[in-house]
Amino acid sequence: MPLIEFTDKGLFCRAGNFYIDPWKPVNYAIITHAHSDHAKWGSKNYLCHTLTKPLLQARLGNNHYETMEWNETKTINGVKVSLHPAGHIIGSSQVRVECNNEVWVASGDYKVANDGISGAFEPVKCNAFITESTFGLPIYCWKHQEAVFENMRNWILANKALNKTSIIIAYSLGKAQRVLKALEDFDETIFMHGATWNMHQAIINAGISLPKIKAERVMPETSKEKLKESIVIAPPGAEGSSWLKKFSPYAIGVCSGWMQVRGNVRRKNVDGAFVLSDHADWTGLLQAIKATKAEKVYVTHGYQAVFSRYLNEKGIWSAEVKTEYGEEEEEKENAAGLAEESGKMD
Known part of the structure; x- marks a missing residue:
């Protein structure tokens, strides 16, 4: 046996x-x-x-x-x-x-x-x-992490030049923490969806070391002016949801190993694709x-x-x-968290 x-x-x-x-x-x-x-x-x-x-x-x-x-x-x-x-x-x-x-x-x-x-x-x-x-x-053959991070940073700067908010789609546990590492040299507040924020706080409260960044949760009362040209990290369920209205004009970038295939990028119709996998x-x-x-x-x-x-x-x-x-369960979880968050934002 x-x-x-x-x-x-x-x-x-x-x-x-x-x-x-x-x-x-x-x-x-x-x-x-x-x-x-x-x-x-x-x-x-x-x-x-x-x-x-x-x-x-x-x-x-x-x-x-x-x-x-x-x-x-x-x-x-x-x-x-x-x-x-x-x-x-x-x-x-x-x-x-x-x-x-x-x-x-x-x-x-x-x-x-x-x-x-x-x-x-x-x-x-x-x-x-x-x-x-x-x-x-x-x-599926990944590029070095730093090359992906550099691509992400350049994409954000290009969005800022067009007066757009950069919304980065990443799982709340795993990829979101790596995105913070990519952004640690940006001297500005990084905004987070509620699901991302809750996991971020759980990690911080446990004393686990993360990249030093200023983070803030997107709240119903967060002004549109404050979010203008900002950087936002949100879970996969945020794509195509009413929660995004607050950030217009914006560009969406997705962090996923599936972005290695061009057909997936076209189908998702996103502005940025970052091949970042855990x-x-x-x-x-x-x-x-x-x-x-x-x-x-x-x-x-x-x-x-x-x-x-x-x-x-x-x-x-x-x-x-x-x-x-x-990953299906993880996506369902993020979608459920988003539904709750969207109800607060509408």
């Missing part, structure tokens, strides 16, 4: 009697990171990285949380468990599980490029590696897998069929695994 099983509730370690990122309530859940598709409400006990706890509290409320530092070891029913940096978002971790000299690693979501905020990805040698494949096609690109996925020296690789959400087939063709045993992970 494999050390980690793929069940209808999530990744299950029978020997330790715990789940990793379960999508249904369980007794004991180890959470890789605080995005809503990996961290579900309803479990009795949660174990996560120290930096992930305040983010889970902000999203799931008060629960029974245990925390660990990276590379710290905990024994659960005779199974050794440790967390290792995944580089995806703040606190994101890979889960290393060891029993009877067999080691499995569930990586959750990850990226190998160090963004300066999320912690550098740490390859962990193992017998079996469970990997995502969100961008598991050769077309997931590994094609090269990063292959680099991470090679570094683990894993004998078996299980491929989950994304282009899992294509990516798994490629690994097998290259002599790496691989199998495709169906899970409920993906």
Whole structure:
């Protein structure tokens, strides 16, 4: 029997009697990171990285949380468990599980490029590696972060020259913090949508270090004059909503790995496209897998069929695994937050 099983509730370690990122309530859940598709409400006990706890509290409320530092070891029913940096978002971790000299690693979501905020990805040698494949096609190849940031800054300056507000679409947890890093040299207030602001405050209140910027929440009483030619960070649900009326004239820029494909840019009809992803690109996925020296690789959400087939063709045993992970839940969450915010603004 494999050390980690793929069940209808999530990744299950029978020997330790715990789940990793379960999508249904369980007794004991180890959470890789605080995005809503990996961290579900309803479990009795949660174990996560120290930096992930305040983010889970902000999203799931008060629960029974245990925390660990990276590379710290905990024994659960005779199974050794440790967390290792995944580089995806703040606190994101890979889960290393060891029993009877067999080691499995569930990586959750990850990226190998160090963004300066999320912690550098740490390859962990193992017998079996469970990997995502969100961008598991050769077309997805990321530019260096600083090149994307420079593009973003130039776009904002161009908008200012046209007397336009720059609205940057980015997930409230993950990309929004990286956008702040891109903007840290702008000596002005950065305005935030309520969902972005709430997560920003949760991170600040937890004592987690972020780029030094002046931030302010967009409120119903915030004057249009104050917002003129400003910089605003908002979640994906803001696109095409009535919430944007307050900022006219404005330009919209979207931060997403999906912007790598020109067809997606055309369909979204946005003014700026910034290829910024918190997931590994094609090269990063292959680099991470090679570094683990894993004998078996299980491929989950994304282009899992294509990516798994490629690994097998290259002599790496691989199998495709169906899970409920993906970005859809994150988008729903942002849309719900936006609906509430729009009601306040109208």
